[in-house]
Amino acid sequence: MMNRSEPKGTFSRPERTETDASVAAGLNNEALDSILLFTLRRTQAVIMQDFVSRFDALDLRPIQLGALLLIRSNPGSRQSDIAAALGIQRPNFVTMMDELDRRGLTQRTTSNNDRRSYSLGLTPQGEALVNKALQLLAEHEAFVSSGLDPNERRQLFDNLNRIESGLASGGR
Amino acid sequence: MMNRSEPKGTFSRPERTETDASVAAGLNNEALDSILLFTLRRTQAVIMQDFVSRFDALDLRPIQLGALLLIRSNPGSRQSDIAAALGIQRPNFVTMMDELDRRGLTQRTTSNNDRRSYSLGLTPQGEALVNKALQLLAEHEAFVSSGLDPNERRQLFDNLNRIESGLASGGR
DNA sequence: TATTGTTATACTCTATAACTATA
DNA sequence: TATAGTTATAGAGTATAACAATA
Numbered sequence: 001m002m003n004r005s006e007p008k009g010t011f012s013r014p015e016r017t018e019t020d021a022s023v024a025a026g027l028n029n030e031a032l033d034s035i036l037l038f039t040l041r042r043t044q045a046v047i048m049q050d051f052v053s054r055f056d057a058l059d060l061r062p063i064q065l066g067a068l069l070l071i072r073s074n075p076g077s078r079q080s081d082i083a084a085a086l087g088i089q090r091p092n093f094v095t096m097m098d099e100l101d102r103r104g105l106t107q108r109t110t111s112n113n114d115r116r117s118y119s120l121g122l123t124p125q126g127e128a129l130v131n132k133a134l135q136l137l138a139e140h141e142a143f144v145s146s147g148l149d150p151n152e153r154r155q156l157f158d159n160l161n162r163i164e165s166g167l168a169s170g171g172r
Numbered sequence: 173m174m175n176r177s178e179p180k181g182t183f184s185r186p187e188r189t190e191t192d193a194s195v196a197a198g199l200n201n202e203a204l205d206s207i208l209l210f211t212l213r214r215t216q217a218v219i220m221q222d223f224v225s226r227f228d229a230l231d232l233r234p235i236q237l238g239a240l241l242l243i244r245s246n247p248g249s250r251q252s253d254i255a256a257a258l259g260i261q262r263p264n265f266v267t268m269m270d271e272l273d274r275r276g277l278t279q280r281t282t283s284n285n286d287r288r289s290y291s292l293g294l295t296p297q298g299e300a301l302v303n304k305a306l307q308l309l310a311e312h313e314a315f316v317s318s319g320l321d322p323n324e325r326r327q328l329f330d331n332l333n334r335i336e337s338g339l340a341s342g343g344r
Numbered sequence: 345t346a347t348t349g350t351t352a353t354a355c356t357c358t359a360t361a362a363c364t365a366t367a
Numbered sequence: 368t369a370t371a372g373t374t375a376t377a378g379a380g381t382a383t384a385a386c387a388a389t390a
Contacts, residue, residue, distance in 0.1 A: 027242065027245075027246045027249065027253060027254075027257045028245045028246055029242060029245070029257055030245065031241040031242070031244075031245050032238055032241060032242065032257075034313075034329075035238075035309065035313065036219060036313060036316055036317065036328075036329075037216065037219050037220060037223055037234055037316075038234070038238060039329060039332050039333065039336075040212060040215060040216045040219065040332065041216065041259075042259065042332075042336055043212065043332040043333075043335050043336045044209065044212045044213065044216060045259065046335070046336050046339040046340055047208060047209050047212065047335065047339070048209060049339070050339060051209055061379095062209055062210070063380090066204055066207075066210060069203040069204060070199065070201060070203070070204065072203075073199075073200045073201070073202065073203055074199045074200055077199065078348075078349090079348075079349065080347085080348065080349080081199060082199075085199045085201055085204075087213075087214065087217065088380085088381075089381065089382060089383085090348080090349075090350090091349085091350070091351080091352090091381095091382085091383085092380075092381065092382085093349095094349065094350060094351085114347090114348080114389080114390070115348095115388080115389060115390085116347065116348040116349070116388065116389045116390065117347090117348050117349075117389095118348085118349080137207065141206075141207065141208060143339075144208055144209075144335055144338075144339060145208065145335070146338060147334040147335055147337075147338040148331060148334065148335070152327075152331055153331075155324075155327055155331065156208075156328065156331045156332075157206075157208075157211060159320060159324055159325075159327065159328045159331075160211050160212065160214075160215040160328075161211065161215075162319040162320065163215050163218070163219065163316055163317070163319055163320070164211075164214055164215045164218050165319075166316075166318060166319035167218040167219070167221070167222060167315075167316060168218055235357095250371070250372090251371075251372065252370085252371065252372080260357085260358080261358065261359060261360085262371080262372075262373090263358095263359085263360085263372085263373070263374075263375090264357075264358065264359085265372095266372065266373060266374085286366080286367070286370090286371080287365080287366060287367085287371095288364095288365065288366045288367065288370065288371040288372070289366095289370090289371050289372075290371085290372080
């Protein structure tokens with residue numbers, strides 16, 4: 001173990017928290033635990049698991065709920081805009097919209113100003129589904145944050161957002 | 173906007189930090205910004221970008237570096253153990269080991285005790301590559317954490333680990 | 345010329361079933 | 368019988384090129 005007193009050029013280690021898998025096999029994974037990317041990945045994995053199991057009842061994957069929420073908050077948006085906000089490619093969003101349309105949750109209205117693009121919107125069924133989803137979402141967020149007090153949760157979002165805005169699009 | 177005074181049953185919102193994409197299109201993505209899974213995903217994406225661009229010179233993807241680091245810290249481990257610690261399926265780890273072997277970075281020695289399994293280890297070239305990688309890794313971690321002071325970075329790891337250990341394997 | 349939606353396609357990641365050799 | 372490594376395979380997710388319609 002390292003010195004407690006912050007040696008220069010060294011990063012503070014996270015608290016010792018072994019991965020399940022490594023604990024099971026008795027592996028030393030200290031090296032991985034101190035890498036932010038890997039810690040984020042593990043945390044995301046367990047959160048994803050809870051999300052997927054909760055939203056299985058509504059047959060909604062995270063990205064689909066993201067699309068519905070964005071369309072609801074930004075009615076009239078174009079596919080390109082929603083895809084960009086979701087961080088996915090336009091071609092891949094087409095397939096997603098095809099399915100949401102097929103399920104009667106969304107509608108593509110041909111725009112008057114620009115006949116190349118669609119105006120996206122939720123159908124009444126889409127609105128109804130999102131309302132159910134918001135309830136599940138609140139329970140999901142409460143569950144995954146149950147180990148954090150409100151201030152710690154705020155700190156977490158703040159730290160994540162600071163990292164993102166510090167690195168975003170600028171490159172290095 | 174909501175009241176500042178923590179209304180009951182409501183979660184503290186993260187600080188207002190718009191996604192690049194949504195800013196570009198002028199979209200309101202408040203709903204997504206308050207979902208931990210989505211915020212984690214965005215943060216992970218920008219960190220991944222930096223990681224990949226830095227390690228391109230060594231031709232190492234994150235999961236490959238993870239494998240090398242685990243093997244280094246746990247010489248003699250079996251493939252199943254390393255795969256589990258990495259959180260990937262055993263069949264998929266086989267392909268990875270095939271490539272690391274082909275590149276002369278790792279070696280599979282048939283175990284004496286149990287001739288079904290291999291004892292994994294790094295070759296001298298593997299050791300050398302990991303040493304170079306550790307330098308890059310330190311620079312990567314410094315860069316992605318440059319917006320956080322040591323205490324904030326510690327908090328971030330701690331909060332992520334608390335979420336993970338709170339949800340891990342127990343289900344809900 | 346440039347952009348929106350689209351099609352086709354390919355590459356990575358991930359997950360499962362089934363085989364073999366050992367135990 | 369159970370387990371380690373393996374093979375084959377299938378499904379997501381993601382990325383790019385190129386086309387038709389429209390600007």
